[in-house]
Amino acid sequence: MTMSSSNSKRRIVGTGIALGALLVSMAAAANPVPWQMNLPQGVTKVSHQIWDLHMAALWVCVGLAIVVYGAMFIAIVRFRRSKGAVAGTWHENRVLEIAWTALPVLILAGLAAPATILTRDMYNATDSQMTVKVTGYQWLWRYDYISYDGKPVTKVPTVWSRLAWDSNTARQLDSGVSPWSVVDKQTGEHDYLLNVTEPLVIPAGVKVRFLITADDVIHGWWVPDFAAKRDAIPGIMNDAWAKVDKPGIYRGQCYVLCGQDHSAMPIVVKVLPKDQFNAWLAAQQSKATLDKAARTAEVTPPQPVPAKG
C-alpha cells in the first residue's frame, strides 16, 4: 500500500481533521505544564490524530455518562419512597434490552474503525529517511545513528544521554536543593528530572525510525509529543517512527519500571531544521575524525554525508 492511499482513507475516517488543524495552530507548550488536564496534541500527524481519537472517545464517554448518571439522578430525585413513590413490578423490557446492547456496539464500532486505520499507520515505518537505534540501560539512554538519507552514518559518536547533573544533585534524599530551583539557564523552563546531559538530535521534516531495545531490564522509550512509544526490551528490537516538522526540544520519560532510578532517565530529543542538523552532523563527524585519541578503533575512511538544504 502506498502512503497516499492510506492518507486518503485516513482523511475519510479521521474525525475533525479541520478542527485538529485549527487547534494545532494554538498548540500549548510542548512539555507538561502545571495543572495540565489533557493530553498534549503533540507535533506529529500521528500525535494529532491520536489526540482527535482521544477527544472523540472522551466525548463519547461524557455523553454516555450524562445518559447513565442523568437517568440515575432522575430516579434518585423522582422515585424516592420519602416522596411517596410506589414501586413498579416490571423487571423486563425486551426492546430496551436489545437497544442498549446494540447501540453500544455501534458506538464502539464507530471508535474502532478510525482506531484500526490509525494503528496501521503507526505500524507503517516504511520510507523512513533516517534510522536511530535507541538502547535503554539502568539508568540512561544510548543513541546510535544508523543511517540517514539512504546511507549508513559513520563517525558520529554514540550519544549517552543521562540525567542532567543539576537534577541528579537535587533528587538525592535530603539534598537540600529544591526541585523548583532546577531550571534551564536559557529558557527558564523547570526541567527537573526532564533534562539530560546530551540530547538526541534529529532533523525536522524527516521520517525518523527508532529501533528500540534495551541492554539490562525492560525500559520504555516515549516522547509524548511525537506519539512515538515502544517498550525497550532486551533481546527484542522494536520500532517506532516520527516525522517532526516543528523544530524544538521535546521531552519524555521512561515509562516501564526499571529499578530504583526509573524516575531519573528522561528522554530529550532536539529537533533541528534540516540544514542546521546537517551542519551539526558534519561537525560531529569532523570532530570525530580529528579526535583520534578517542576513536583509535576507527579504521574505515571517513564517509562524508552530503550536506543538503
Place this chain on the structure above:
Amino acid sequence: MSSTAQAVHYGEHHQSFFERWFMSTNHKDIGTLYLSFSFLMLFVGGSFAMLIRAELFEPGMQLMQPYFFNELTSMHGLIMIFGVIMPSFVGLANWMIPMQIGAPDMALPRLNNLSFWLLPFAFILMLSTFFMPGGAPAAGWTMYPPLVLQGGESIAFLIFSIHLLGISSVLGSINIIATVLNMRAPGMDLLKMPMFCWSWLITSFLVIAVMPVLSGAVTMVLFDRFFGTNFFNAAAGGDPVMYQHVFWFFGHPEVYIMILPAFGIVSEIVPVFSRKPLFGYKAMVFAIACIAFLSFLVWSHHMFTVGLPLGGEVFFMYATMLIAVPTGVKIFNWVATMWKGSLSFETPMLWAIGFIVLFSIGGFSGVMMALVPADFQYYGTYFIVAHFHYVLVGGALFSIIGAVYYWLPKWSGHMYSSFWGKLHFWSSVISVNVLFFPQQFLGFAGMPRRIPDYNVAFADWNMVSSIGGFWFGATQLIFVGVVIHCVFFSKQKATSRVWEHAYGLEWTLPSPAPHHSFTEPPAIDDSQLAHGTLTH
C-alpha cells in the same frame, strides 16, 4: 436455633476459643476469619499507600530512598489484590452462599479451614521480605523479569507465598462450586439463585482456570533466579515478553475475579432499596458469563506497546471493546432497576450507588484505553493508575463495604449506627475522587506510574491527590469504629428480615444467624425469593 454470638454450641459440645477460631469448620466462623483478616490487610496495604502518597506529596525525595518506594508500590499492589479484595470476597461467599441457597454449611468444611489458614502464613512470608537483606521485592506487583531477577533472595519468599495464595484461592473456589452445585435446597433452581451466588459460581471457574497459570509463571521466575534456567533471559534465548503473555493470561481474568462478585453484591442491594425486582435477571447472569468468557481473550491489552504484530493489536482492541457491551448491560440494568422504584437510601444503598458511579468512571477510561492508538499515549502513565483504582477502590472495595453494611446486622444480630455509616460513605466518596480524579490529569500530562519523584509541573495535582489519599485513608477508621461498635456494643437488635424489602433465604433465618444455617432443607416459598417467580 438458640445459639448467640456469645455462647456457641456445636451440637452439644461447647467450643473453646481456640477450637472455635483456629480449628473451625463452620462457614460463618471461617467467613468471619476471612473478613477480619482482609480488614487487617486493608490497613497494612493502606499504610503503604499513605507512605506512597506522602512521598509523592511534593517533588523531590523527602522520606525514603527510591528503592524502598518501589518495595512499597509492589507490596501495596500484592497485598491489596491477594490480601484484601480476593479474601474479603471469599469471606462474603463463605458467610452468604450457604445461607442463600438453603444449605447447612459449605460442602467441604475442612478444606475451607485449610484454604483460610494458608493465608496468614502466606502473608507472614510475604511481609517478612521487608526485613531481609536486599529488602522486599521491588519490581512491581506484576513481577516482570528481568527486573524481578535483580532483586534479593527475598523473591523466593514472595513466590512461595504466591503459591500458597494460589492453592488457597483454588481450594476456596472448588468449595464454592461444590457448594453451589450440590448443596442447594430442593426448589432452589440455578436460575432462582441470588445474583451473588451466580457471580461467585462463575468467578470460581475463573480462579481455578488462571491461578495455576500465575503459579507457573512465577515458578519459571523462581527457576531463572535460583536454578539456572533461562526462560526469560534474552541473552540465553529466553523471552522476557513471554512472561508478560503468561502473566496477563492470568492477570486479566484476575481483574474480573475482583469485580464479578462486586456485580453480584450490587445486584443484591439495588433491588432491595428500590423495592422492585432486579431488572433483567437472566440478562445479568448471561452478562457475567459473557464477561468471564471474554476475559480470557483480552490479555494483550496490557501489552499494547511491547511490539505485538499489527493483527494482534487489532484483535485485542476489538475483544476488549466487546467487553464493554455486557458491562454496559449490567450498568443499564441497575439503573433500570432503580427506575420507577420506591427508593430509600440506607447505608448499603449509598455504597451500591457509589459503586455504580465510580465503577462507570473506571469503565469509561477502560474504553478509552482499549483504543490502541490512544493507549500508546496512556500506557504506563497515571491514567492507568487512576483507571484501575476507580474499578478496584470505587468498584470492588465499595461493593465489599456495601456488602458489610448490608449483611452485618444479619451476622451480628445488631444494627450499626447508620449516621456513622452514611458519614463513612460521604467522606469516602468525596475523598476517593479527590484522590483518583486528578491522577487522570497527571496521566494525560505524561506522568509515568511507579515513580517516587517527578517534575514540578506535576506538583499541584499530586498534592491534591495526596490530600485526597490521606483523607480517604483516615475515613476508613470510621469503618473500624462502626463495625466494632455494631458487633460488640450495639444495643439495637436486628430483625430477621433487617431490610423491609429484602427477599431471599438468608432473611428467613433469625439475626444473628444460627451457627448452622439450615440443618434441614427449607421448604422454598418462591414468593420469598428475590428471583423466585421471575423465571419462566
